[in-house]
Amino acid sequence: MTNLSTIIILLVCLGLGYVVEPMFVSGVKQKPAKQKVETRKEVRANTSKPDDSITAPTSKIQVDLSKITKEDYPEKVALKVPFTISDSESGVTVQLKAGSMVKPLSLAGTDLIIQPALMPIKSRINVDKTNFKELAVPKMLERMQKTTAGNDSQPAPPTPPEPVLSEPEPIPTPTPEPAPPTKIDEATIVAILKKDVEAGKVTEFKANQVTVWKAGEDTEFDGKTYQTGLVTFKAETILGVQEHEAIALIESNKVYKWMWAKTKLEMR
Numbered sequence: 001m002t003n004l005s006t007i008i009i010l011l012v013c014l015g016l017g018y019v020v021e022p023m024f025v026s027g028v029k030q031k032p033a034k035q036k037v038e039t040r041k042e043v044r045a046n047t048s049k050p051d052d053s054i055t056a057p058t059s060k061i062q063v064d065l066s067k068i069t070k071e072d073y074p075e076k077v078a079l080k081v082p083f084t085i086s087d088s089e090s091g092v093t094v095q096l097k098a099g100s101m102v103k104p105l106s107l108a109g110t111d112l113i114i115q116p117a118l119m120p121i122k123s124r125i126n127v128d129k130t131n132f133k134e135l136a137v138p139k140m141l142e143r144m145q146k147t148t149a150g151n152d153s154q155p156a157p158p159t160p161p162e163p164v165l166s167e168p169e170p171i172p173t174p175t176p177e178p179a180p181p182t183k184i185d186e187a188t189i190v191a192i193l194k195k196d197v198e199a200g201k202v203t204e205f206k207a208n209q210v211t212v213w214k215a216g217e218d219t220e221f222d223g224k225t226y227q228t229g230l231v232t233f234k235a236e237t238i239l240g241v242q243e244h245e246a247i248a249l250i251e252s253n254k255v256y257k258w259m260w261a262k263t264k265l266e267m268r
Contacts, residue, residue, distance in 0.1 A: 063137050065107050065127070072143060074135035076101045077114070085116065085123040094121065104132055183227060184253065186215035193229040193248055196255040204246070204258075204267045209233040211243070221249055221264075226256065 079100050086093045094116065096102070102114040105122065112127040127133060184192075190213045197207045216228035226249040234241050245261035258267040 063133055063140075065110065067144075068107065068136050068140050069143075072136045072139040073104050074132070074139075075103070076117075077104050077112075077130045077132045077135060078102075079125075079130055081129050083123075083125055083129070085121055087121045092121075094119070102130075104130075181252075184250070188253070189215040189227065189229045189250060192250060192254060193231060196248070196258075197231070201255065202246070202258045202267050205231075205233040205235060205244075209235060216247060219247070219249065221257075226251055229255075230261065 079096055079098055079102065082098050083096045083100075084093060085096065096116065100116070102116050105113040105115055107113070107127065108124065110127055111124045112130060112132055113122055113124055114130070115122050193213055194207065196202065197205070197210070210231050210233045212230070212232035214230050216230040218225050219228050220226075229248040229250060231246045231248070232243055233246065234243055246267060247259050247261045247264075249256040249259070259265060260267060
């Protein structure tokens with residue numbers, strides 16, 4: 001059976017009006033010769049006759065092909081003579097008539113690598129059998145003239161300025177370390193404690209249970225030193241009314257955390 005790529009190539013060829021030779025693929029019966037002749041007649045009938053201006057013999061243009069670059073390439077070139085392209089992978093042979101348009105890919109000496117439109121097949125043809133030179137040489141000359149004109153118009157390089165002795169860079173002034181936060185007095189600490197308890201920030205006791213409000217000693221917690229406030233409050237327990245102590249860590253003039261004074265466990 002023919003593979004999918006072969007079928008696609010055949011369809012593209014017929015759609016573009018190319019003449020396609022029959023394939024010799026294992027398992028496929030070759031069409032009779034009569035059918036082959038009829039197919040060729042039908043394809044050729046659908047193909048417009050090339051212009052005489054394209055197929056007429058022209059004199060060879062003498063040019064150094066190595067001077068032609070990719071930017072000088074035309075998008076398509078026309079064949080001056082009939083040309084046959086064979087694809088070894090699919091077994092398809094495509095006959096291109098004089099005047100057929102193909103895409104120029106690259107130059108290989110005096111040969112031009114070409115590719116038919118919409119077909120993944122490449123072939124090599126003598127460059128003089130196409131109108132490649134007629135289309136590419138004017139672009140090449142125009143490009144070379146622009147390059148020459150640009151070089152002529154370039155001004156002379158400026159005279160380099162006299163070297164200037166640079167002054168030594170000033171030594172940057174070290175950034176002073178931030179001053180430690182100013183400590184707040186005991187009255188302010190007591191006010192902060194009362195405000196926090198009255199706002200309900202701690203649920204273990206209420207303001208009316210507190211018997212002592214005072215400032216405590218600085219305490220280190222999680223690698224940071226805090227000012228503290230101490231609260232003594234009474235609470236009803238299974239053993240009766242007992243006194244408990246709570247400690248508040250103060251940061252930026254507000255309570256950061258409430259803890260039990262003895263266990264240092266956080267209060268709810």
